[in-house]
Amino acid sequence: MTTRSKSRPGRLRLATWALLGTVALLAPGCRQDMHDQPRLEPLEASTFFADGMASRPPVEGAIARGQLREDVALFEGKDANGNLLTVLPLEADRPLLERGQQRYDIFCSPCHGRLGDGQGMVAQRGYKVPPSFHTDPLKSQPVGYYYDVMTNGFGVMSSYASQISVEDRWAIAAYIRALQLSQGVEASALTAADRQALTNPGAATTAPADDHSGGH
Numbered sequence: 001m002t003t004r005s006k007s008r009p010g011r012l013r014l015a016t017w018a019l020l021g022t023v024a025l026l027a028p029g030c031r032q033d034m035h036d037q038p039r040l041e042p043l044e045a046s047t048f049f050a051d052g053m054a055s056r057p058p059v060e061g062a063i064a065r066g067q068l069r070e071d072v073a074l075f076e077g078k079d080a081n082g083n084l085l086t087v088l089p090l091e092a093d094r095p096l097l098e099r100g101q102q103r104y105d106i107f108c109s110p111c112h113g114r115l116g117d118g119q120g121m122v123a124q125r126g127y128k129v130p131p132s133f134h135t136d137p138l139k140s141q142p143v144g145y146y147y148d149v150m151t152n153g154f155g156v157m158s159s160y161a162s163q164i165s166v167e168d169r170w171a172i173a174a175y176i177r178a179l180q181l182s183q184g185v186e187a188s189a190l191t192a193a194d195r196q197a198l199t200n201p202g203a204a205t206t207a208p209a210d211d212h213s214g215g216h
């Protein structure tokens with residue numbers, strides 16, 4: 001460094017030093033202690049409050065924005081008397097059921113199976129086999145029961161509250177009802193077209209073609 005600057009003309013060296021000097025004088029001015037403001041970091045200790053904490057607990061009864069869960073039926077799946085809901089708190093239309101089917105297939109079918117018979121792949125590979133949704137005890141459970149199990153977990157099955165939104169949990173509950181209804185329907189309850197499809201599957205427009213039945 002010194003050998004290099006020695007080889008430069010004196011005027012340039014002087015200018016360099018002058019520039020460096022200016023920078024050195026100005027630099028601390030730019031560094032007003034903005035990185036160290038007189039404020040307390042979250043959870044920092046403080047001698048100001050009696051409990052020694054800088055962070056204050058929320059005022060009793062305070063509710064964070066978006067967390068007012070006034071609709072007890074929707075959020076807890078129970079009526080005013082604490083009984084599980086027997087009717088959906090949302091409108092059971094086709095979009096809700098389709099959403100429920102999609103969420104069910106993603107979150108529940110690995111264990112409960114696409115049909116809800118408890119024969120999902122995880123169960124087949126050794127996890128505790130969940131009960132079929134098509135037994136009388138489970139068919140007679142109110143729809144709020146399914147919401148409750150998803151929200152709070154059941155036995156070895158963990159809660160899905162952190163992964164599935166409130167609305168989606170109801171959509172899944174509605175879809176489980178649809179699954180239950182889909183099994184054991186009386187043929188007489190079907191439309192003429194669907195009844196015909198039962199006896200002549202090849203003519204069905206909605207049911208998948210059963211080409212591989214002779215296979216495995």
Ligand code: HEC
Nearest residue numbers: 107108111122128129130131146149150154155156157160
């Ligand atoms: C990792 C596997 C697994 C997944 C995923 C899973 N479950 Fe379960 N579920 C179980 C098992 C196992 C049980 C039985 C728990 C026990 O008896 O300890 C069970 C029990 C239940 C029951 C209670 C049945 C009864 O006997 O009353 C319901 C309802 C239920 N699950 C619904 C769901 C829904 C809805 C989803 C999707 C959001 C889901 N489960 C996802 C494994 C799973």
